[in-house]
Amino acid sequence: MKHYKIIAMTAMENEQRVQYVLNNPQFNYIATVSPDENGVKKIINTAIDALVVMTDNLTGDHCALLEQIYMAKKNIVMILITNVCDLQMLTEAMDCGIGKVLTTDMDKKEIQENIVAEIVKNQSRGSESEEKGYDSKILSVFGTKGGTGKTTVAVNMAVALQKKGKKVLLIDLDLQFGDVGVFMDVPVHDTISDLIAENDFSLATIKNYIYKHSSGVRLLLAPQSPEFAELVKSSHINEIVTAVKEFYDYIIFDLGPTLDECALQALEMSDTVYFIVTPEISTLKNTKTCMKVMTTLELAGKVKFILNKDGDSYVKKKDVESTLDNEIAFVIPSEPKNTIASINRGVPIVISYPKSKVSKEIVKYVNGDEI
Missing domain, CATH: 3.40.50.300 (P-loop containing nucleotide triphosphate hydrolases)
Structure with missing residues (x-):
């Protein structure tokens, strides 16, 4: 069984909740970090396959941190789990580099399957897509x-x-x-x-x-x-x-x-x-x-x-x-x-x-x- 390295980013009051969602033998769950500069440094300096973000409010500061991660580690996939899934949230998520938005009303198994599928899809693009980046x-x-x-x-x-x-x-x-x-x-x-x-x-x-x-x-x-x-x-x-x-x-x-x-x-x-x-x-x-x-x-x-x-x-x-x-x-x-x-x-x-x-x-x- 292939294991995928994952870090979660969320406020500390959500730590147990995100640990529950990511409790899966396929996941090598490395850490939960706070949405701050220290958290960003941890993510950037760690080899991971995915960053899972759990929040209902993507603030300007939050988006800036996620964009910093996205620009530094384009080989990972960023996934948002949220209770709010309106057009504004989707637009902000896309703008930050988030590749997939999942909602908290999905069951645990469905969320985990989506995370695995998104990682596999990202990795299947291979190094060629990393080199190309945007077709600017x-x-x-x-x-x-x-x-x-x-x-x-x-x-x-x-x-x-x-x-x-x-x-x-x-x-x-x-x-x-x-x-x-x-x-x-x-x-x-x-x-x-x-x-x-x-x-x-x-x-x-x-x-x-x-x-x-x-x-x-x-x-x-x-x-x-x-x-x-x-x-x-x-x-x-x-x-x-x-x-x-x-x-x-x-x-x-x-x-x-x-x-x-x-x-x-x-x-x-x-x-x-x-x-x-x-x-x-x-x-x-x-x-x-x-x-x-x-x-x-x-x-x-x-x-x-x-x-x-x-x-x-x-x-x-x-x-x-x-x-x-x-x-x-x-x-x-x-x-x-x-x-x-x-x-x-x-x-x-x-x-x-x-x-x-x-x-x-x-x-x-x-x-x-x-x-």
Whole structure:
């Protein structure tokens, strides 16, 4: 009979309960640990097949600990046993890396069979799945002028992808005047320049500088002051993305309006570059000039154009396509009242105004097959 090594994580008042559930000759039940940093260290430093979590309330702190375990030990399966199994609990569990949710109304034998089945399924994936991790895609959102709605698009695409069930990291690379934190109402938090100053690009360290937004999107924020932008080099972008890439479905760069060394590094790493244009002659002129540079750098093949604020002028989609000699991937209508209100509130429009035209177009595109 094969034995599976298991650690349980729960509050101490549930210890006897979880010991009863895991009393099975197939289980090598190593320990019960508390949901704290000491418990996390025990789990990370012990060779186990599964972590069984018993709780009815996945708090923010609890989720942070579980995510830390998940990112450090992707070869184990994490199973939640809970009395509460609503949509919010399932979403939070999935977000933390929990692979299976079981309920306390199941009988002991059924719970044990599910645990064994989940371990076997996880192990059958073998080392190949461990190496692959997430099939990550890297996207850049770029525009040659401020005010085109670049950050609005980046933020709302990230949230829409997260709502779709993807795990998303949004990196604000508008290093001098990045507004992702403002658009998402993020309190004061460490930034990419703080990470650079620590000069440690291990996964565990980078995670300390990533902010988890209420939508589930993870954020790596731009420096709090423009003078710190010069601390960030292209090599740092490469090291950060290399460390975290396998843990996200999508990494999205919100770029500034200039082609500096960090922007070029991000564009090089990207699978797709979403170039934001608006129906204005000056924007189109700058876009054409920039595309000549991107063609020289062999980046033009990655570009997909998004026409934002459609309806703001007499310049129509067909005019934009004719001027740029490129098709528009999708069009976002002009809806200034709802868009400005969502920015001022710090709540992405796909959350604050889900029935708005802007939200519907972004969600429609994200839910398609092209992104």
